Amino acid sequence: MRLKLLLAYAGGRYSGWQIQEKPNPPRTIQGELENALRILAGVPVRAHGSGRTDAGVHAHGQVAHCDVPDGKAGLNWRKSLNALLPDDIRVLDAASAPLTFHARNDAVSKTYVYQFWQERAFVPPHLAPYVWCCGSLGVQYMRAALPHLLGEHDFAGLQNAGTDIRGTRRTLLFAEVAAMQPCEYYPPHLPLLRLTVSADGFLKQMVRNMAGLLAACGCQKIAPNDVPGLLAARDRKAVRAATAPASGLSLVKVEYAGAQTI
Template sequence: MKRIKLTLAYDGTNFCGWQLQPRLRTVQGVLEKAIIRVTGTPVRVHGSGRTDSGVHALGQVAHFDVDESFAAVNWQRALNSLLPDDVTVLNVELVSSEFHSRYSAIRKTYTYTLWLENSFFLPWRRHYVWKCGPLDFSALDQGMQLFLGEHDFSSFQNTGTVIKSTIRTIHDFKRYPGQTEQEMILEVCGSGFLKQMVRNMVGCLVRIGRGKAEPETVRSLLQIKDRTMAPATAPAQGLCMAGVYYGETGCGGTDTGRNQAQNSGIDG
């Protein structure tokens, strides 16, 4: 058997998330159906993470195993000819059987796009941004910095997934301009993320940016370790899995993700 690594981009608007679910349209589901049309036999695809319904990707990584006879297939061309137009294969690699898209990952980067204008809204951006209105950038920056480092993120984890530890490390958290003048992108790189952790961090930061909480709220919530005390979860459509990194010491690749985000229709 040979292991194939895929790098994917998708518009999550019309998907019920990544994970295979009976009778529901998912990214994993349509991808497996496309692969079966090539191999003629069922193939299980493993993703680096489970994006929720409405969440997008510019750098989702997945892998699957096929018989050696299919190793020479031009998988990018084959799959892109079979997949729907809201998901595409960006890159294909033949990798070692020891590689695992999820367990081999060292760091991940997500972006979240905010719409900062109250007086108008561009309708075609509605599936890719959170219309949150003007924010205090200074307060926002202070709050972002308090997330850096290793912490117990219990206050920023939604229920639904059994895990061994809620401790994660945030390596970088920054903001930069979005696709339009009215948008701003938050980019966070970490060792890994809990269920809806990025959306919960963004929800907290927006509350701070609106002046409804102090930046020190971040420190307090990290210490309290109680999700019920934290602000509401940010909407799904603003979130995008920007990149997954393997065997790297830094958050390398985020510049590429940033350029893609600023020039893509699915930057949120």
């Protein structure tokens, strides 16, 4: 039987989603998950994620599928997996899925959130693992850049090296920068800025490069009106903005057509 898993993880302790087949492999989300699945299934089980999150990236709604023996259909997979997994990886839902369901191929859109903490003087300890401590940003400039990113574009300029994907056109379906007040206990602080982006797919480190570009707009290193030209150059180096750190990024939702959505 095929299982569809909805997963959350705090990525800080992990070398990303993808298992690394080598001696003394680093800790990965897929590795921990497959380890727990193997114990429960009694046989090796391959877990297929909707995509590979980078080292240090978090998830509130990663989706994966895997095949387990039919004889184990009676198992409460959510409970059993959570009993075996480390606390920073949680199975939010585990449901049987059609044998044709594929977590990566069937995904129609994904949503990521990137969190910018604007106070350099302090970061609340409970937020520190989930933000980029980037200093004060002009949210109006970040917002002015968003319309230039929305819609279908060639996002090659926001893709980092080290991938063999050929097509670099993607459609950005939604983009928003919201100002949040997450910590009522803390001394007066600038709001946390939360970038939310949805697309039919993302290139390698595209959200982190977009976050870096928007932060550069926010501190007026790049003018929002220059964004179309930077994208058109299709050259990562032309975008004079660093890749934002992994800590701020979370995969929050993967959507599937119709009933495939968990």
